[in-house]
Amino acid sequence: MKDFDWQILTELYNTRSITKTAERLFTSQPNITKRLKCMESELGVQIVLRSQKGITFTHQGEYLVERAAEILRLIKDTKEKIHEIANISAGTLKLGAPNSFVRNELPSILQHYRERPQITFQLITRLSDDIPALVESGDIDVGFAHGDIDGVIVKHRYTSELLNIVSHNNITVDELPNLTQIDFTRSRSTQNLIKTWWQWRFGVPRNVALKVNTGDICLEIVREGIGFGLFFGTSYFNRYDELNSTLAIDRNGIPVKRDTWILYTKRGSKIAVVRDFVNFVVNEHLKA
Numbered sequence: 001m002k003d004f005d006w007q008i009l010t011e012l013y014n015t016r017s018i019t020k021t022a023e024r025l026f027t028s029q030p031n032i033t034k035r036l037k038c039m040e041s042e043l044g045v046q047i048v049l050r051s052q053k054g055i056t057f058t059h060q061g062e063y064l065v066e067r068a069a070e071i072l073r074l075i076k077d078t079k080e081k082i083h084e085i086a087n088i089s090a091g092t093l094k095l096g097a098p099n100s101f102v103r104n105e106l107p108s109i110l111q112h113y114r115e116r117p118q119i120t121f122q123l124i125t126r127l128s129d130d131i132p133a134l135v136e137s138g139d140i141d142v143g144f145a146h147g148d149i150d151g152v153i154v155k156h157r158y159t160s161e162l163l164n165i166v167s168h169n170n171i172t173v174d175e176l177p178n179l180t181q182i183d184f185t186r187s188r189s190t191q192n193l194i195k196t197w198w199q200w201r202f203g204v205p206r207n208v209a210l211k212v213n214t215g216d217i218c219l220e221i222v223r224e225g226i227g228f229g230l231f232f233g234t235s236y237f238n239r240y241d242e243l244n245s246t247l248a249i250d251r252n253g254i255p256v257k258r259d260t261w262i263l264y265t266k267r268g269s270k271i272a273v274v275r276d277f278v279n280f281v282v283n284e285h286l287k288a
Contacts, residue, residue, distance in 0.1 A: 104235035128187035147189025161233035
């Protein structure tokens with residue numbers, strides 16, 4: 001069996017869909033089907049059962065999926081160890097970050113890191129809530145996450161961003177409870193920061209008229225004058241002169257702040273490619 005076959009089994013077990021598996025592995029559906037037949041022929045067992053309800057794994061197939069995780073980890077660890085022994089900063093670096101960081105910060109980091117031609121990147125976009133666990137499990141090598149971070153991982157503050165009230169019309173903070181807010185999907189930590197400030201400042205629920213998936217969509221609606229938005233940092237809106245922004249001030253008279261962190265493990269820092277990237281971000285690109 002090929003290394004790619006173990007990836008196919010893992011993704012197919014997670015998605016139960018040949019179409020989705022092909023999309024996630026950037027290949028074609030016929031290729032997935034062909035590799036399954038080759039695996040079944042080589043091993044002399046049936047791995048999956050196909051029906052109108054979808055794909056079901058046989059007992060032999062489920063056993064292969066269990067071994068796939070071990071084998072893929074062994075392959076990854078072996079490759080990393082080879083580079084570590086040679087002390088060569090080369091290979092694939094798996095990064096994880098929330099959508100806002102990928103949009104506003106990551107391009108600049110990769111732009112300035114591109115002189116390392118032996119490095120390739122794989123990117124996973126998740127909410128900040130999910131990033132620490134992915135780092136701890138080894139599913140990603142380095143993560144970036146907003147807000148409070150739990151777990152036994154190493155972290156460095158990347159930057160701190162202030163909470164901005166953004167609107168098309170010129171409004172005051174006192175008017176907010178009577179206006180509609182456009183919200184977007186964020187981590188629990190970020191939502192809690194906003195909720196805590198709002199409850200202290202107004203003591204009434206927010207009037208959220210619409211909740212969308214991303215900050216970009218939220219901003220476009222705010223630009224139409226439909227409602228106001230709450231954004232940490234200025235990267236989303238600083239290029240639009242027609243928008244007004246005001247800082248959210250807490251009970252101590254200082255702006256509400258959210259930290260962003262770069263995350264990795266002590267085990268990961270022993271790998272040359274991870275160590276080199278983290279050192280670059282911390283020593284040359286850190287904004288904090």
